[in-house]
Amino acid sequence: MTRAASETPELPPQPIYTLRDYKPPIEPEPFYQHYESGIPIAIDLGSSQMRAGLTKELKPNNVFPSVVARYRDRKAATTLTLVGNDTYRDVSVRSSIKSPFDGPLITNWDYAEVMLDYLFEHLGVVGSSVTGGIDNPIVMTEPVCCPFSQRRTMYELLFENYQAPSVAFGIDSLFSYYANSATPAKSNGIVIGTGHELTHVIPVVNGKGILTQTKRIDWGGDQCQTFLSKLLMLKYPYFSSKLTPSQATNLFEEFCYILKDYQYELSNYLSLDYLEEKDIVAQAPIEFHQVVEKKKTEEELAKQAEKRREQGRRLQEQAQQKRKEKLEQKQQEFDYYSDIKNQLEGLDSQDVLLTLQDAGFDDLNDFNKYLSSLKKSLKKSQDGEDDPDQIEDPSITWPLVDIPDEELNDEEKRAKKRQRLHKANWEAREKAKEQKKQEEEERIKFEKEQEEWRARDLEDWCNTKRLELAEYISGYKERVKLLDSFKDRKSAAAQRRMKNIADLAGDEANNSSSSRKRKRNATIDNDPNDTFGANDDDWSVYREINNTKLEEQQEEDQKRITALEEELLKFDPDFHYEDTFAASQTFDWKNLVLHKFIHGPRQSISISMQAEGKTPEEIASHPEIIKRSHQMHLNIERIRVPEVLFQPSMAGLDQAGLIELLGDLVLKRFDGNFLSGGQSYSLIQDIFITGGLARLPNFSDRVFNDLQALIPTGSPLKVRLAQDPRLDAWKGMSKWANTEESKASFVTKKEYEEYGSEYIKEHGLGNVCLR
Amino acid sequence: MNGKDEQQTPVDLHKLSAVTTKVHSFKNPNRIPPTRRYKPLRQLISDETKYLQTKDNIKFDTPTYNSVAAPPSLRPQKHYCDITGLPTKYKSPANSVRFYNVEIYQEVIKNMPPGVDQNYLELRGANVILK
Numbered sequence: 001m002t003r004a005a006s007e008t009p010e011l012p013p014q015p016i017y018t019l020r021d022y023k024p025p026i027e028p029e030p031f032y033q034h035y036e037s038g039i040p041i042a043i044d045l046g047s048s049q050m051r052a053g054l055t056k057e058l059k060p061n062n063v064f065p066s067v068v069a070r071y072r073d074r075k076a077a078t079t080l081t082l083v084g085n086d087t088y089r090d091v092s093v094r095s096s097i098k099s100p101f102d103g104p105l106i107t108n109w110d111y112a113e114v115m116l117d118y119l120f121e122h123l124g125v126v127g128s129s130v131t132g133g134i135d136n137p138i139v140m141t142e143p144v145c146c147p148f149s150q151r152r153t154m155y156e157l158l159f160e161n162y163q164a165p166s167v168a169f170g171i172d173s174l175f176s177y178y179a180n181s182a183t184p185a186k187s188n189g190i191v192i193g194t195g196h197e198l199t200h201v202i203p204v205v206n207g208k209g210i211l212t213q214t215k216r217i218d219w220g221g222d223q224c225q226t227f228l229s230k231l232l233m234l235k236y237p238y239f240s241s242k243l244t245p246s247q248a249t250n251l252f253e254e255f256c257y258i259l260k261d262y263q264y265e266l267s268n269y270l271s272l273d274y275l276e277e278k279d280i281v282a283q284a285p286i287e288f289h290q291v292v293e294k295k296k297t298e299e300e301l302a303k304q305a306e307k308r309r310e311q312g313r314r315l316q317e318q319a320q321q322k323r324k325e326k327l328e329q330k331q332q333e334f335d336y337y338s339d340i341k342n343q344l345e346g347l348d349s350q351d352v353l354l355t356l357q358d359a360g361f362d363d364l365n366d367f368n369k370y371l372s373s374l375k376k377s378l379k380k381s382q383d384g385e386d387d388p389d390q391i392e393d394p395s396i397t398w399p400l401v402d403i404p405d406e407e408l409n410d411e412e413k414r415a416k417k418r419q420r421l422h423k424a425n426w427e428a429r430e431k432a433k434e435q436k437k438q439e440e441e442e443r444i445k446f447e448k449e450q451e452e453w454r455a456r457d458l459e460d461w462c463n464t465k466r467l468e469l470a471e472y473i474s475g476y477k478e479r480v481k482l483l484d485s486f487k488d489r490k491s492a493a494a495q496r497r498m499k500n501i502a503d504l505a506g507d508e509a510n511n512s513s514s515s516r517k518r519k520r521n522a523t524i525d526n527d528p529n530d531t532f533g534a535n536d537d538d539w540s541v542y543r544e545i546n547n548t549k550l551e552e553q554q555e556e557d558q559k560r561i562t563a564l565e566e567e568l569l570k571f572d573p574d575f576h577y578e579d580t581f582a583a584s585q586t587f588d589w590k591n592l593v594l595h596k597f598i599h600g601p602r603q604s605i606s607i608s609m610q611a612e613g614k615t616p617e618e619i620a621s622h623p624e625i626i627k628r629s630h631q632m633h634l635n636i637e638r639i640r641v642p643e644v645l646f647q648p649s650m651a652g653l654d655q656a657g658l659i660e661l662l663g664d665l666v667l668k669r670f671d672g673n674f675l676s677g678g679q680s681y682s683l684i685q686d687i688f689i690t691g692g693l694a695r696l697p698n699f700s701d702r703v704f705n706d707l708q709a710l711i712p713t714g715s716p717l718k719v720r721l722a723q724d725p726r727l728d729a730w731k732g733m734s735k736w737a738n739t740e741e742s743k744a745s746f747v748t749k750k751e752y753e754e755y756g757s758e759y760i761k762e763h764g765l766g767n768v769c770l771r
Numbered sequence: 772m773n774g775k776d777e778q779q780t781p782v783d784l785h786k787l788s789a790v791t792t793k794v795h796s797f798k799n800p801n802r803i804p805p806t807r808r809y810k811p812l813r814q815l816i817s818d819e820t821k822y823l824q825t826k827d828n829i830k831f832d833t834p835t836y837n838s839v840a841a842p843p844s845l846r847p848q849k850h851y852c853d854i855t856g857l858p859t860k861y862k863s864p865a866n867s868v869r870f871y872n873v874e875i876y877q878e879v880i881k882n883m884p885p886g887v888d889q890n891y892l893e894l895r896g897a898n899v900i901l902k
Contacts, residue, residue, distance in 0.1 A: 263858065
């Protein structure tokens with residue numbers, strides 16, 4: 001264990017969050033049992049969720065995601081149409097889930113119609129006996145400043161397809177504000193409506209939304225979620241499984257939050273204390289294909305080696321045996337034929353031939369040839385058996401070497417040649433042995449000297465060695481820098497090198513006086529003047545250009561450094577592992593921004609595993625490592641994503657942020673009077689935040705903090721959240737539809753037929769009529 | 772885990788689908804469904820712009836889908852590291868990716884595979900778009 005590690009107390013492992021996909025509620029989509037005709041139906045048709053129900057209830061009967069899936073069942077040869085949560089109930093359907101929306105607007109009206117069919121069935125709507133359509137007024141949400149084509153198609157759908165008696169449109173965030181006001185008709189304030197796709201700032205005066213002063217930021221929950229998954233994909237490019245949109249949504253909803261003071265906290269965010277608290281580990285599901293490859297024990301390995309050796313020995317023995325047998329056979333053969341030869345001497349040529357042909361030879365020549373070759377091979381094998389290592393005296397083993405050629409016949413001369421070769425080999429071996437011995441002696445002597453030095457003056461020894469080490473290290477580092485600078489073509493070192501190469505090339509042509517002549521004669525390979533390569537040193541030119549020399553030197557120095565460090569570790573009491581060059585090279589993760597950003601506030605375990613001496617394969621297949629390679633650390637993303645609402649430029653959106661819009665509104669667009677009675681005075685008393693993003697922690701605090709800095713001190717600024725940011729819009733619709741004043745705001749079928757689809761009645765919670 | 776849940780509560784997709792696809796009592800049976808053309812968001816918005824141009828009652832302050840869009844920010848932009856998100860004032864001269872410190876530059880930006888710098892720039896809409 002290293003010193004650094006023992007100083008810090010052991011931290012508990014970080015809690016791990018598992019990535020989750022969207023899961024539909026277990027209960028099936030409820031069917032409404034108390035349907036009554038004539039009671040308005042409120043439909044909050046949002047791009048992420050549809051909430052709808054009869055307005056006599058306190059809560060919408062049906063809340064489901066705005067998605068439709070058309071799925072072809074091949075077995076039954078039918079196409080299924082599934083809506084909302086039902087699309088998530090079967091895995092095979094999930095891939096065909098689509099939304100009728102593209103961004104904030106409906107683009108696929110067939111899907112929208114399917115969704116409404118599905119909805120009305122679940123609300124228990126029964127067709128009217130008179131018209132054959134829906135017998136309920138319908139209150140519906142539409143986008144702020146709804147494009148004409150949207151409203152026209154929706155009108156068509158509601159009036160012509162469903163034959164609704166009357167329809168009213170409104171803006172969801174204004175309905176939400178309506179639901180959250182005690183006296184809706186007199187309320188003043190600014191509504192911040194955060195949606196799935198868009199965010200609006202709508203001032204409200206006397207209960208009516210002022211659309212002329214409304215501003216929209218094209219950023220909402222969906223963009224946040226996409227931004228988050230983009231960030232994480234770039235942060236973990238090696239991540240094997242892609243983060244699904246619903247996983248990203250869950251991550252965003254659970255962990256993202258808004259900071260009161262972004263600039264201040266951001267700069268501290270990657271400090272260890274902060275990370276310890278804020279870092280979130282998200283685990284992607286993994287399947288372990290654990291390869292059960294048991295590691296062989298030491299004993300087993302030894303056994304295996306022994307077996308192999310045994311086999312080798314047996315083979316050797318067998319070969320020897322075979323050789324012996326062969327030799328014996330040859331000897332017998334030789335003896336036999338020698339006998340025949342002796343017999344042959346007494347016979348005449350005719351009989352000789354006959355005997356030989358009996359023995360399988362053509363004639364005497366053939367026989368003689370065979371005999372001599374047998375003799376030769378016998379002699380050779382006998383000669384080969386003596387071991388060259390056991391030679392005591394070269395003059396006995398190789399007697400011919402020292403005798404001059406003149407005294408020898410041809411046979412002997414050949415033998416002498418062979419003997420000389422053997423002798424030279426033997427001599428070289430002896431010399432090498434001698435040298436080795438000498439080196440060993442020198443080493444022992446050197447070590448003894450060192451030991452004596454240490455015994456005499458340890459401090460001096462240490463200092464000298466340390467100095468030596470420092471020199472090597474500095475040289476090493478210098479060379480690393482140099483090698484590194486070669487990578488950059490524009491660096492001074494690289495430029496110098498290029499110049500050298502150019503000079504080398506130029507030299508050959510220009511340095512001699514006869515350069516011209518040479519040029520003329522020069523051919524590619526038959527140049528008589530070209531002596532390049534005659535000297536081995538010539539080739540070092542290439543080595544210099546290649547930086548091989550540098551690299552070799554680096555390797556050498558690395559070896560020296562490790563050797564020196566080993567000695568110092570052994571003998572110097574003040575030299576620890578942390579002081580070694582290797583330790584200084586391994587990074588200090590606590591000071592690395594990148595490590596903390598990607599791996600959170602804990603040390604990477606692969607490094608500690610390396611320190612334990614595990615092989616790379618072992619580390620790669622370790623279950624903990626596999627698990628960690630499927631983990632993501634959420635830290636800065638947690639605050640970076642929601643911050644886009646306040647600084648849209650962070651996500652490349654060329655629009656003013658939320659606070660800038662609010663400040664503009666109260667300071668410039670309204671009277672800017674923050675004294676009692678002023679317009680701005682009444683507006684800032686009720687800043688109201690609703691919509692999905694209102695659930696982000698600290699949203700109201702942030703708006704309060706930032707807005708307070710813009711308006712005069714002492715102004716009665718108040719910021720509040722909707723009670724239920726997601727459902728309050730529906731509740732407001734329901735509340736509004738039950739009031740007397742709303743009755744006049746519905747457009748009847750007859751009015752629609754008369755005035756066309758541009759016609760709506762303005763009621764303060766909806767859009768402006770442009771007709 | 773998901774598979775287990777689904778096994779416990781098997782769903783009859785045909786039954787679920789029938790709720791939507793059956794003949795509805797509240798729908799006009801005589802209505803011929805119009806042939807609808809799928810238009811993407813961008814086209815819807817440009818259609819709206821064209822439609823508004825035909826209207827003569829649009830004044831300078833009439834709220835329309837285009838006019839309510841927030842104007843560009845007038846405040847000085849703050850710069851953040853593209854990789855970590857930390858505040859910074861450095862920018863890589865080669866690909867104009869912003870970075871927090873020398874470590875990020877050495878470890879990430881210098882070793883970036885081709886194209887990844889554009890992915891980072893895309894986050895803040897500063898990537899090069901070839902047309």
